[in-house]
Amino acid sequence: MDRRTLSRIDDELNSEEVAELCFLCTDFIPRKRLEGISSAKDLFLKLEDATLLDSSYLTQLFRTIHREDLVRQVQNGSRQAEEADAVPSLSDYRVMLYSIHDDMTEENLDKLKFLLNPKLNRRPLEKSKTALDVFVEMEKSQLISKDDVSGLYKLLLEFDKKLAAVVEKYMQDHRGALTDTSHYQKRPSIPSLESLSVSQPETWSETEDPNNGVRSDATPCPDPPTSPDEEEYYSFTHEPRGLCVIFNNKLFFPESNLGERGGTEKDEKSLNNLFHRFGFEVVVHNNLTADLIESEITKLGQRNFSHDDALVVCVLSHGDNGCVYGIDGKKVQLRALTLPFPSYRAPSLIGKPKLFFIQACQGTLAQSGYLPGSEVKGDAELEADASSSTSNSVPNDADFLLGMATVAECKSFRNKYTGSIYIQELCRQLERAAESSKMEDILGVLVHVNREVSKGVFLNKKQMPEPKYTLTKKVVLKYMN
Incomplete structure (x- = not known):
């Protein structure tokens, strides 16, 4: 500013x-x-x-x-042109409290303080000059919180039903606000998903086996011998190589309090051009609500991938810890993006790489630190892009990669004119590897991305991308002739 x-x-x-x-x-x-x-x-x-x-x-x-x-x-x-995809929103809870303060008369404030006398110390109440001061004292004493305002509602009912109705509306609007993720937790998490360390293929437990744990005692027939390349590298032989789906959210509903994501069209164009050159069919979805994103992901999970070598999904949006936002400001959990694609749900993707790249903040914290010789980006060009941890975002199945622009709870940054720091560096490193005579796989590419992004300083803060994966072979992306 x-x-x-x-x-x-x-x-x-x-x-x-x-x-x-x-x-x-x-x-x-x-x-x-x-x-x-x-x-x-x-x-x-x-x-x-x-x-x-x-x-x-x-x-x-x-x-x-x-x-x-x-x-x-x-x-x-x-x-400023550099910003974050966090763009934190004022909470409905705090805005609701402010609106009550805004409409509260001096007479009603005195009544509120009188009713709170048995519950709060007299001295803090006497020092409270506004309703906001009273709310702060109630928060300190745990009489109200964003998850429980019933006590405030009962107090307001005593002297101002109009103000009580404001609290009642908040309670009704947020009755189901906490996302029920219990159906995600029925499958155990991956024992170890170290960033940039090759994971072994997952073995389904008895509770996860589609055949209810039934095993055959027959001696399995040995697989036919395979060439070293087939064992080391995923196959890319089909034309097109696979499907690349890009969800690009730039313009958000005003009531979402999420600003326009300037520069995201540069990311979409870079990804689109690059994966076309890799031989992928590319589909772009612009400005979708949370429900429409989930609907498209569900449809994608029902597709027959028999004639595809890989699936790539790129999501460009505002985000929070463990989620991305639709243009309506509603959340799509990262787990929901990958849920339709494990082998037991998408059998035509068995043994094929499923690559997810997420350009969005994962919180509102900023990473600190400065390395000698690091590149400082001008604050006049940067914005920040920012809610559950990403630790359960990679499905408990083989052949997944989740490339996050930042670690959990932290911001990622985007230039309003040239695109996001992460996606632009990812595209540069994929291009470099594609043009190289070496068979550099995508994990090596992501090491280079981490190195280059971590060198920068954006709005006086750092950014460190985070890859997670259960790949069992090397993914090498080369241009199609």
Whole structure:
């Protein structure tokens, strides 16, 4: 963000508005670090430390406190081109509390404090000048949280049913918000999926066997002898080689609070051109909701891959820990992306590589560190792209690779004009390997990607991609003649 714009905004915010902004930021900046902040400049420095000082996040903040004039200043003064696909959203919980504060009269505030007297110490209540101050004390005493606001609802019912209705709507909207992943947990996780260490093929347990654990005592017939190449490398002989599906989300619904992903069209074009040259059929889906992404993935799992050598799926979107977002702001779990493709569900993909590349943040944390000689990207060109851990994202089956732009809980970065740091480096390294006379496999390519991406410094932070895999052979991608 342009410093002069931030300085002008600081001049136009009073202390009460700064306190409101601090309250709204509590989900991303620890409350202790926000204590004592009296000016917007101080808050902007804290946001900068947390890599949250971007136009999208500031727009959400100022819009929530009804300062559309500042929103216009932010949008006019934004010069940064490098951003993160995290673009954290203000939580519905905190926005709901703010709206109650916004509509609460002095008389109702006194009633709320009176009703809380038996539950909270008198001194903190006496020092609470606004409803937001009261909510902070209730949070400290665990009387309310984003998962339980029933206590607040009961209190508000005593004196203002209109305010209580705001809480009731929040409870109704979030009744099923926590995704039930129990059906994913019925299969044990992989014993060891070390990044960049070759995993052995999985052996299905009795509970996982499609034949209910029935085994034959007959001596198996030996397989016909195979050439060393067949044992070491996956076969790429079909024309086309396989299918590459790209999910490219750029424009998000306004109510999702997820900003436009500038530069993602560069990633889509680079992947499209590259996999065409590798001999793949390429299908692109632009700007899909979460339900439509899952629907397309389900259809893909029902496809007959008998005449394909491989499946490649690329997802370019905003994300959070263990998920990516549809353009409606709803989550698609990473596990849901790979779930249709294990061998027991997609038998025509048995023994064939299934490659998934995810350009999205996996949280809002920023990686720190600086190596001598590392390349510093100009902050004016970067944005950040960011919820369950990715540890269970690779199915408990052989022949999968999941290439993540970043490690769990951290941000990945994207240039609004040239594309994301990870995807562009991935394409460069795949091109280099394809043009080489050596048979460099994709794991070697990803080592180069990790090395090059980790050299950079983006918005004063680092990024480290993370591959996970259960490949049993080497994947070598060469251009088709």
